[in-house]
Amino acid sequence: MTGSPKKSDRLQQPRQKDCELNPDTRKHNFQEVSLGYTPEMARLEAHRCLQCKKPKCVMGCPVHVRIPEFVQHIADGEFLEAARVIKETNSLPAVTGRVCPQEDQCEKHCVIGLKSEPIAIGKLERFAADYERTHGKGEPVEVAPPTGKKVAIIGSGPAGLSAAGDLAKLGHEVVIFEALHQAGGVLFYGIPEFRLPKPIVESELDYLKRLGVEIKVNYVIGQIKSLDELMQEDGFDAVFIGTGAGLPYFLGIPGENYNGVYSANEFLTRVNLMHAWDFPHFDTPIHPHKTLAVIGGGNTAMDAARTAMRLPHTERVILIYRRGRDEMPARQEEVLHAEAEGIEFRFLSSPKEITGENGWVNGVVCQPMELGEADASGRRRPVAVEGSETRIPVDAVIIALGSGVNPLIAKSADDLKTDSKGHIELADPEINLTQKRGVFAGGDIVTGAATVISAMGAGKRAALGIHDYLMRSEGTR
């Protein structure tokens, strides 16, 4: 594949389909489902890009990755260059290439999408990042001379990791405090292996360590130390809070305390973080459920359903969502994968009660719904169709309704302002500065449950804000 095909030819080429594991085998294992592109496929796909002068795709990306530029490098076979371009604005391309909701972001705006299928920007991003990880000499570790300033990062999700990386490169001493025994946030305990292999997250953590970042696990800030203690006693000049939105919501319907009812967080944590699928080799158990209901329609619900399907005793997984297929907020690819793996979908069904026997769940009673007027979010609001409830017999229910924010840090700092739902309020959203001096925040703790790329973008913005604050506040404190 040499030279550039004519524009009309490019429009005619179909989007390259990546290779995937066969659904019948993959639903019994935790291997990554999508195998990504080969170099040949990546170049073919990259050649479809029109190299727009005013690229709309870039506007759709929350961190404005210079898409045409990196895609051109791939087309030219300069894969390491492509990765370098992406990394200028995106610290975790191997992750975002896999988990961004591309169809709502970059790819949604790609002009080719008007006539045919948009450029597979996410898959190309993933390809470049994977290529660099396996073929590169490792990203050069270039760190500015030490500034003598110390920054504490609380939470090691995408927000914290990207802030830490950028600050370390600028020459600051960076310490990450993570509550769990493993760093990575949702990337580790939430998003499953078959969608985001953990060695990718590990390699990002290794890179931070090479930059000199110290990662302290088992540190629950707010409990072991307050923000003031970090700054006044431990000598941190600034703090970044990236503690995410980890507090699971329940439905508030009868029966939620039966055994066999889980939050998606508990279910996924048992399996991903604690390796319950490998019980008793690992000590944390998960029950041998046969029929599981998953309630919700987002990425968390898809992950829970597909994880449930992969456990050895599972026979059926039923996903219950109160709106319709088109209203599901999950990434399209996950919905397609879930369907292929045999997850059953019950749309327009709203759980009213969880039934049980001898303390264990034995069913979900659902209320059928229909779609009414559009609500503020523009999605049509589900309304109950009276008098036609059905009971689905199941032996486990996983509730995946999203999550609120964890109160631990705010509880330990009165001068940190939060809104009525507990989200940290920013004094200056441009640099993610909170109302408290020297304290910055970003990611889900500020926005509520959002996306990996938006959390990462917030971490990068905050890093610049912190750098500026530290260099300006030279010697004042």
Add this chain to the structure above:
Amino acid sequence: MSKILEKTEPAPGVFRYVIEAGEIAHKARPGQFVIIRIDEHGERIPLTIADCLLEQNAIVLFVQPVGKTSIQLSLMIAGDTILDLAGPLGNPTEIRRFGTVALVGGGFGIAALYPIARELTRGGNRVITLLGARTESRLLLRQEMESVSAQVHISTDDGSCGLHGNVTDALSFLIQSGEKPDRVIAIGPLIMMEKIAELTRPLNIKTLVSMNPIMIDGTGMCGACRVQVAGEMKFACVDGPEFDGHEVDFDTVINRLGAYKKEEKESSEEFEDHILGPCSLGERAP
């Protein structure tokens, strides 16, 4: 990595550990707990901080082996290390001047009560401690409790020491004898805490109980530790572990605690077979 500095067996089947814990030792308040994970394959389990030894930068834990992890811990000795130790978690016990406070403890709950008794006494309260055990040799911390309480009443199931009966009877006698505590704090087996709460409810004595549901993260992230309190869902790790005993729905807590009985048995049996050889733990099982 945290090193076990000391291990003793103060009562048959109950182990006391002094564990290196640096900052936790200086920060923990009575009523708080830690979560430990022994090794890479380990489960995360919560244990109450029974004391802080500042000079040694260490905390004291009491462990009653009931399943895989606690049995594994019971086989570790001074010099061994624990991979992960996080804390202090949960809210500290409220320490104020209440007047007379009755502390009711059973089993390893007594260990959790010790620092509470000490702080309440220091805070100017008259502390009456009621300790229960199956038999005298299983009583924990009797002398220590005497040194930080105005009175200590003992009850044993077999009558080998103190009152022949359980701690609920003991509290009942105490109240009949004319004492009216301003507050009761009960820590021990769920059944005991439920009975105590039933006893004090008609008397309108504020009664705190400490919930010990199954936990995973201990930071409010998983919801495994949920308990129903006054009709509302609470997470014991961030909203508790102490709750108003008159408002806790004990039935669901008891049910949820039994959730993994079968798997836990499997896990500890496997552990015994592979690591200990069959049956070597028979005499130790509680």
